[in-house]
Amino acid sequence: MLNFSFKNRIAFNYIISTALLVAIVFLVIYQVVFYSVSIHIDDEIKVELDKHLDDVKIDNNDTYLIQVDQWRAREHNSINVNPVFVQFYDNNKKLIDKSPNLKSSNLILSDDTFNNDYINSYLNDIPIRQIQTPILNNNKVVGYVVLAMSLDDFEIIDILKNILFLTYPIILIILFFIARFFAGRSIKPVTSIIETSSKITKDNLKSRILLPNNKDELYTLSKTINDLLDRIEDAIEREKQFTSDASHELRTPLAVIKGTLEVLIRKPREKQEYEDKINFCVSEVDRLNSLVDELLLLARFENQKQNNKIENVYLNELILESLSRYSDKIKKNDIVVSTNFNKDFYVQSDYYLVSIIISNLISNSVKYSKNGGQIIIDLDSNKNATHLTISDNGIGIPKNNLSKIFNSFYRSDNSKNPEIKGTGLGLSIVKRLCDLLNIEIQISSQENIGTTIILSIN
Template sequence: MNKLSIKLGTVFFLIIFGLETFMFFFLHSALVDSRVEEELTSLQARGNSHSSILEKQFNEDTISHVTLMESEANTDVVITNIAGPILDSSVPSKDIIEYLEKSVSDIPREGQIVEDNWKEESFISTVSPIEINGQTMGFVYMFQNTESIHSLIERLNDHFLLTGFIAISLTFIIIIILSKALVNPLIKMKEATFKISKGDFSVSLPKTGKDELGDLAESIQLLADDLNYLKQERNDFLASISHELRTPLTYIKGYTDIVHRRNLSIEDRDKYLTIILEETHRLSDLIKDLFDLAKIDKNSFVIQKKLIDLTDFVFKIEQKFTPAFLEKNMSLVVECPNNLYLTADPSRLEQIIFNLLDNAIKYSAPGDKTTLTVSSKKHDVHIRIADNGKGIPAEDIPYIFNRFYRVEKSRSRALGGTGMGLAIVRELVLAHGGTITVHSEEKKGTEFEIIFKGAEKR
C-alpha cells in the first residue's frame, strides 16, 4: 500500500463499490415492491371484475362459470355467501381456509387486500364484495401462489448479480486505467525532481493538458530550465571572474618583478609603473562592481530616494561629461524640460547615466554625437541616451545585460570595461521600479530608454 496508484485505486473502488451497492439494493427493493404491488392490484381488479358479473346474475351457473375460468388461469377464486360457507372454489378449501378467516366483515366496495406477505405465505389474496340492491350477498376471494413471485424475484436477482458483476468489473478496470493515467505523470515529475536534486537539470516533462497536473509539470519544467540557466550563468560567471582577476594580477605581478629585478631606465620604470597602476585601478573597479552586484543579489543594496530636480541634475551631468566627449572629438547634446522632478536615489541615478554615457564614448567614433533626452509622459519620466556610433549586432542584444558579457571580446581590455556595467545599470533601474530597453542597429547607433514612474511637475 505504499504506491499512490494502489491507494488511489483502492479508495476510488471502495467509494464507487459502496455507491453501486447502495444503488443496486435500493433499485432491487423498489422493483420488487413495485412488482408485488402490481400483482396485488391486478389480483384485486380481477376479483372486482368477477364480483361485477356475479352481481348481475348471482346463481349457480354464473358461479360455476367464474370458477371454471379461474381454474385455467394462474390465479384461483373462492366465492362465499354472506354467512361464510364456500359456494364454489377453484382451489382446495384446506389450502385457503386460514385466509378466509382473516377477512374482516366491513369490506369496502372496491375490495381490499387480505394477505400481501409474499415472502412467508403461500398465497397473496384479495377480497371483493358482491352487492345486490345495496346489500352484500357474498364475497369473491382471489388467490395467487407466491411461488411465481419468488421465481420472478430469483430471475431479477440473477439479472442484478450479472449486472453488478459487469459493473464492478468495468469499474475496476476504469479505476486502474484512471489511476495509472493520474499517477504516471506524478511518477515522471518525481523522477524529474529527483534528477534536479542531484544537480541534473536536463529534464523534459510531457504536456499533460490544461489542468492542475499540467500546471505542476509546467512549473517543474520551468524550475529545471531556470536552474539550468542559473547553473550555466554561475559557471560562466566563475570562469569570467577567474579570467578577469587573473589577467590584471598577472600584469601586476609580471611588471612588478621586472621593476624589482632589473636595472631599468627612468622612462621604462615609469612606463611599467603606469601599467601596474592602470591594472590596479582596473582590479579595483572590478572588485567594486562585484561588491555592488553582491549587495543587489542579497537585497542589501540600499536605495535612498529623495526628490530630484532633473533640470539641475542633468545640467551637472552635462558639465561633468562634456570634457570627456570633447577630448574624443565627440559632442554631447542634453535636453530636459524645466520644473521636472523625480523621486530617486541621486547617486545611483547618476551611476546609471554615467555608465550609459561612458559606453557611448567607448563605442563611438570621433565626430559622432550622443543625445541625453529627459521627458515626461503620463506621470512617467523617460530618459533616452542615444548615439550614432557603431551599434550592437542583433544577435548580441538579448545578452548585453548579462554579467561579463561583451559585444567585442577581442577589444574588451583595450576599451577598459569589466563587462558588468550594463548588468549593474539594469539592476539599479529595477531597484527603482523602472524599466530599461535598448534599440540598436549596426553602424547606425544605439538608444537606451529608461522609464521611471512618478514624474512631478512644479
C-alpha cells in the same frame, strides 16, 4: 486515502462514482419491476373480486345468496395459472362458504379498517396478497368477501434481487480493471515525464520530455516542464559563465599586484620607482574594489524581489547629477553634451535604481566617446511612456556583438581600445534593473559612427 499508485487512484475514484451510479440504476430497476408486478397482481385480484361479487344476490331480508353452481362451473371451466382463493362471511363475520382449493385452511378476515386494502399475508406459509370487501345493500353491510392470490409472481422480484446483488460487485470489479487499463494509457505521458526527469541532473540538462500528440493538459504540463528546464539550463550556464568570468577578472588584478610587489622586493629601488609601483598597485586595488562592488551589486539585483520603493522620480535632476559626476572627464576629452528638456519630466519608479541605470549609461557614453565628440540627451513623453534617449558619436559597437552586450563581463573587442578600462558589468546591471522596473531598453549602434540608447519608462 490508501497508498495507491496514481493509476489505481484514478480507477478507484472512477469506481466510487460508478458504484453510486450503478446502485441507483439497480435500485430504480428493482423498484420499477416491483411496482409493475404489484400493480399486475392487484389488477388480477380486482378482476376476480368483481366476478365473485357478481355471483352474490341479496333478498329482501338483507340476506345474500351465493350462486354456487355458476361459481363452481366457472372455477372448473377457467384456466388459472395463479390460483384464486375466496371466502364469504356474513355480517357477523362468520364463515359461510369458501373455494374448494382452500380445503381446511382459511383466509384471515381483518378489522373493517382494512376494507378494500391490499394486504400481504401467508396461507400455510405461502405468501399471498388479499383484499376484503364488504357486501353492501342500501349502504348496509350484509356480509364480506375475502379474495386472495398467490404471490408466485413475486418470485421474479426475488430472482431479480439476487441477480442484482450478485452482478453488482462483479460489474464493479470488471469496471475497475477496465478503468485501470485506460488510466494507465492516459497517464503514459506522466510516466515519460518521470523517466525523463530521473535522467536530468545538474550535469545533464539536455534531456527533454517528449510532447504528447494530443494538446491536452498533459501536453501543457510537459511543455511547461520543458520550458522550465530551458530556463534552468540557461540560468546554470549563465551562473557557470559568471563564476568563470568573475574568478578570471578578480584573479587578474591580484596577479598584477602580486607580481609588482615581488619585483619591488627583489632589490633596492629608487624612491620614485617605489612610488610609481605603489601607485600602480593602488590603482589596481581601486579597480579590484570597483569590480567587487559591481559584482555584489549585480548579485543583489539578481536576487531582488518585487520590493522596490516606488516614488516620484525627477528625471531632469538625475540626468544633470550624472553629468556633473563625469564633468572632469567630459572636459578633459572636450566632449560636447547637449540636453533637450522642454519641460520637467517625472516618472513613478525607484529613485535609487533609476539613478544607477542613468549613471551607467552616461558613463558608457562618456567612456566610449572620442575626443571632441558629442553626447545628446533627449527627454520626451507620450500617453504611454516617458522616453529617455542618449546618443553619442563614439567608437560604436559591431553589429554582430549587439546581442551579447548585456552578458556579464562581455566587452566588445578590447584589443582595439586597450586604453578604455572596464569590467563589462555595467550593461548587465542596467538590463537587470530595467527588467526589475519594467523599463524597456533599446540599443542601436554602428561601429565608428556611434550608439543610441532609448529607455521607455511607463
